[in-house]
Amino acid sequence: MTDHLTGTVAAAATRAAYALRWPALFVILAAEVMDLLDALITSIAGPTIVRDLGGGETLIQWLAAGYTIAMASGLLIGGRLGDIYGRRRMFLLGMAGFTLMSLACALAQSPEMLVGFRILQGLVGAVMLPQGLGLIKEMFPPEEIAAAFGAFGPIMGLSAVGGPILAGFLVDADLFGWAWRTIFAINIPIGLAAIAAGLKVLPPSRQDRSLHVDLTSAMVASAAMALLIYPLIQGRELGWPAWCFVMEAAGLAMFGLFAVIERRRDRAGLPTLVTPTLFGKRAFTGGLLTGMALFGSLMGMSIVFTLFVQYGLGYSPFRAGLAGIAQAVGMVIGFVAAQPLNQKLGRTLMQGGLVLTLAGYAAFVLTLSLAGDGVRIWAMSPSLVVMGLGLGLTMAPFFDLVLAGVDDKESGSASGALTSVQQLGGAFGIAVLGTVFFHVLDGSSAGTRVGAFRDAASVSMWVGAGLVVVAFALTYLLPLRAREDAALGH
Template sequence: MSQTSPSESSSLADDPRRWIVLGVLLLAGFMNLIDVTIVNVAIPSLTRDFSATSAEIEWVVAAYILSFALGLLPFGRLGDVVGRKRMFLLGISGFTLGSALCGIAPSIEFLIAARIVQGVSGAMMMPQVLALVQVTFTREERGFAFSLFGVTAGMAAVTGPLAGGTLIAADIYGLVWRPIFLVNIPIGLFALFMGWRLIPATRRGAYQPIDFGGVLLAALTVLFVVFPLVEGRELGWPLWCFAMMIAALPLAAGFVRWERRRERLNKTQLLPVSLLTNRHFLLGLTMTAALFAGIPGFFFVIAIFLQVGFDFTPLQSGLTTVPFSVGVFLASLVSGRFGSSYAKERLVAGPLVLAAGMASLLFVVSTVGDGFDHWAFTAPLILAGLGMGTTVAPLFATILTVVEDRDAGSGSGALQTFQQIGGALGVALLGQIFFSSLGDATTADAYRSSFRAALFLQIALFLVLACLASRLPARAGEAKRAAE
C-alpha cells in the first residue's frame, strides 16, 4: 500500500521546481481558506437578493463547513492510494466548478448545493496540499515550507472580509455579491494548469479495498461533533445538540476498535493504528484543535464587535485586522529559518505571545470610548499575529514528523479534520459567550463588555495550548521513537 518509496521521496526533494510547486499549493490553500470567511460579508446581500430566511442563510455557511470536515479524512487516505497529484487536481477542478455554480446561483437552494460541491472538492484538495509538502521537501526544508502555510492562513483570515467588502462595495457590473465566488475561477484555472504541469506525479499505491466501515464511523463521529456546534447557537442549544455530541464519544471509540480489527486482519485502515495509538500524534491533534478554536472564533467575534457595535463597514473591519496578518507574516519568515530546530520551544513561546496579544487587546478594549480609532488595535493584533506565526510552522511539522510518507495524506486529513473541529468549537463557544453577555443590549459599552468576556476565553485557550506544548518530546528523534 505504500505510495512513495524512499527513493521517490528523495527525487521529489531534489526537484528544482519544488518551490514553484509550493507556490501552487499555497495558492490553492489560500483560495480554500479565504472562502470560509469571505461569505460572511455577503450575508446581508444574500438575504436581500433571495429573500432568504435566517436558517437558509445559515446553511450557506454550514453546508460548506460540514461537507469539508466530513471529507478530509477519507479523501486524505484516498490520495495515499490513487495518487496525491491526481486527487489534488480533481479537488481544485471541483472547487473551481463549485465557485462558478455559486456565482451563477439562481436561488438560495442552488447556492447551498453549490457550496456542498465546494466543500467536498476542498476536502479532496487540502489534505494533498500538506501531504505533498511532506513528501516533496526534506525535513530541514519543511519548517520553512510550513511557515509559509502560516502566512497563508493568517492572510486568509483577514483577507476574506477585506476582499469580500471591497468586491461587494464595488458592485462590479451590478453583480453585487456574486464576484466573491466568481473571482475563484481564474485563480482555480491557473492553479490547475500549473499543478498539472509542475507537480511531480507520485506512484499509485497497490490496490487495497476501501475501508468503508472506517469512512462511515469517522464521518458520523465528525458529523455528530460539528453539526451541533454549527447549528446549536442559532437554535438555542436544544437537548439534541448535546445528545449528538455525547453520542460522538462511543462512535469515536467504535472507529478506533474497527481500525484495530482491520489491522489485526492485515487490511487497509482509514487512519493507521500506528497513528491512532501514538501519543505524540494525538497530542498534536489536540493542540491543533485548541489553536484553531481560538483564531476563527476571534475573527468571528471581532467582526461583530466592530461592525455591529461600532458601525464599521466590512471594509473598515477588514482593514482593522490587517496588522494580525503582518505579525503572522513577520514571525513565519523568522520561524521558517529555524527549520526543525527548537520546535518545542517555539510551540511553547508562540501561544504565550498569542495570549499576551489578547491580554493587551483586552486592556485596549477596556479603555476605548464610544468611538475609537482602529489604530488602537494595531499593536495588540501585531503581537497576536507574531504568536500565531511562531506557532503554526513547528506545530504542523512536529505533528507530521511521526507520519510515514505512505500515510501522509491520511495524517494530513486527520490534522485538518481536527483543525475544522477546533474552528467550529471556537466559533460556538466564543459566540455563545459573546451573545450571552450581550443579551438584548445595543450600547457600545455592552459590546465592549461582551468582547472582553470572549477575550478571557481566548487567553485561557492559548495558555492551555502552551501547557500542552510543554508535554511534547524535546526532539524529533524522540517523537519518531514514540511512533515505533
C-alpha cells in the same frame, strides 16, 4: 536486469520531481490560499449575504461551519484517496471540483442553496488539500522539508492580510451588480491557473490500488462531527431544547464508536480510515489535540471580531477587512521571525507564541473596557498585532513538529487526519464562540448598541483565550524539536 531498469526509471523520476519541487510548491500553496480565503471571506461578507438572501444570524455561522465540517469529514477519505490513486491526480481533480463549486456558490439564489454548495465545496476541497502535504514529503529531500513548510507561513499570512480586504472591497464595489457573489467568483481564475500549472509541474506520485477506503468509519466520523456542531449553532436560536443535548452526547458516543470500529478493522486485517500506527506516535496524537484547540480559538476569534466591527461599530465590509490588517501583519512578522528559530527552539518557540497570543487576547478585552463606546480600530490595533505575532510564532513550527516522525507510507493518512482535525477545530470554534457572542448579546444590559456588542465580544474573547490555554498545556505532548523526533522515529 528488469529490477535495475525499474530502479533507474524511479531514480530519474525522483530527480525530475526534485527539479520542479519549488514551482510545484507554489501550485500547492495556491490550493491552500483558496481554502484560507474561503474560510475567512465569508465572515466579512456574511452580513451582506444575510441582507440579500435572508437566513438570520446563524447563516453567518453556517457559511463557515458548514464548509469546515464537510471538509473535516471528507479529509479523512481524501488523504487515503491520494495513497490509492496518486496524489497528483487527486489534487487536480479536487482543484477542478473546488473551482466548479465556487462558481455554484456565486450563483446561489437562497440561503439553503448557498450552504449546500458550501458543503459540497468543502467536500471537494477535502480531496485537494491533503495531497499537498504528501506531495511535499515526496518531492523534497529531508534537509529542505522545513524550508518547504516554512513557505506556508508568509503565503498564508499575506492571504490573511489581503483576503478580508479583497473580500470587503469586492462586496462594497458591487462589480457587475454581483456584490458578495464576487468573493466566490474570484476563485475561478485562480483555480484554472493552478490546474494548468499543476499539469506541467506536479510530479507523478505512487499509487497503491491494494488499499481501500473505509467508508463505514468515514460515515461514523462524519455523523459524529455533525451531531456535535449542529446543536451548538442552532441550539441558542431554538431555545436549547432537550434534543440539542441528546445530539451532543450522541456525537461524543459516535467518536468513541469510530475508535472501536477502527481498532477492530485493524485487528481483522481490514483497511482503516486512519493508519493505526499513527496513534502510537505521541507527536502526532498530541498535534491533533493541540490543533483542535488552536484552530478553534483562531477561527472563532475571527468571526467574533468581524461581527463586532460590522454589527457593533457599523463598519462596511471593506472597512471591516481593513480592520483586520494589524493582526494579519503581526502574523506575517511572526512567521518570518520564526524561520531561523524553528529548528533550534521547536516546541519552546510554539509555546512562546501561545503566551503572546494569550497576551493579545487579554489586551484586546482590556482595550474594549477602557475605550468604552468610543473604541476605534487604531485603539485595538496594538493588541491585534500582538495576537497575530503570537499566532505566527505558534503555527510556524506546528506542522513540522507533528509530521516529522510520520513515515512516507503514513503521510497521506496523517495529512488527512491532521487537516481534518484542524477544520473540525475551526468549526467547533465558530460554533462555540459565535453562539457565546449572540447569547451574551441577547442578554446584555448595556445601555447602548455598541456597549452590548462590546460585552459580547469581550466574553467571547475570554472563551477563545481559554482554548489558547488548553493548546499550551497540550504542547507538552509534542517533541522538543522536529528533527530529534524524526531521528528517533517517534
